[in-house]
Amino acid sequence: MSLIGPLLLATFLFCVGVYGLIARRNAVLVLISVELMLVSVNINLVAFQNLLFPGAEAVHGQMFALFIIAVAAAEAGVGLAIIFNLFRNRATVNVDDVDLMRW
């Protein structure tokens, strides 16, 4: 199996996440794009572990992927809580409308 396929897929997903991060205006969709970027990195880690070092003693690639999954879940929870707070205080989740700290 060629190594380039998973790497290109991960790159594509990351760039799709960057596009969503810049283009979307709803804060929940921005958070979804961040999640997409975090997930795409995991493909890289697993591909390098299982294709370049098959049968190795060390399992760092998969371990880092597991840690990234846990951190991403925590980030989604806290991010959504912040967005709920924003919605209650400003009655909007549009990131263009939240310009209170703009000079």
Place this chain on the structure above:
Amino acid sequence: MTGYDIVFILVALLTAGSAVLTVTSKNLFHAALFLAVTLAGIAGVFLVLRADFLALVQLVVYVGSVAVLFLFGLMLTRAPIGREALDGQNRGLALVVSGTLFVVLSSLIVSSFGGERAAEVAGPGIEVIGIAIFADWVLPFELLSMMLLAALIGAILLARREDGESGEPDDEGRIEFGDEPSTEAGAHELPRGDSQPELTSGGDR
């Protein structure tokens, strides 16, 4: 071109297509559902790469909980449906930035790993991962659990409804600091709305 490659290309096409639909879909609800499809597709990619345990974790954590969390988030913020409300004026900027990033990164990847082929695809089994977590990685693992607990408590604190915000006003049911101590008999006379009388200390606000 082995069977691995063909299966991988199919799963990758599904994943990439639903990822594009996630960030371009007009309907917010559809966007979240396409996110779930994307995450399930990535679990399939993990299966093709022979990372069984990680595929299972991906399914349970992402498709099972994070996608549902985003659906709840969309519903609770009463998201408007419509293209104008979704995309900003900087869609062209986003296309330029992400397209440039993709071209640069993929050319780097092709020049670095272009002809490289893995003779075999094999990952560590679940028992190897378990032993590694609880032998070499036990301190980061415990730190991670502490961080998850902190994130949980922080999310609850942030999302908690406080007074002066949207929701039903419940002033008569509220027991302020310095009121008469409520008794069991007195509690029955309070209006029983959809929200229970809330104990507030009053000192912290």
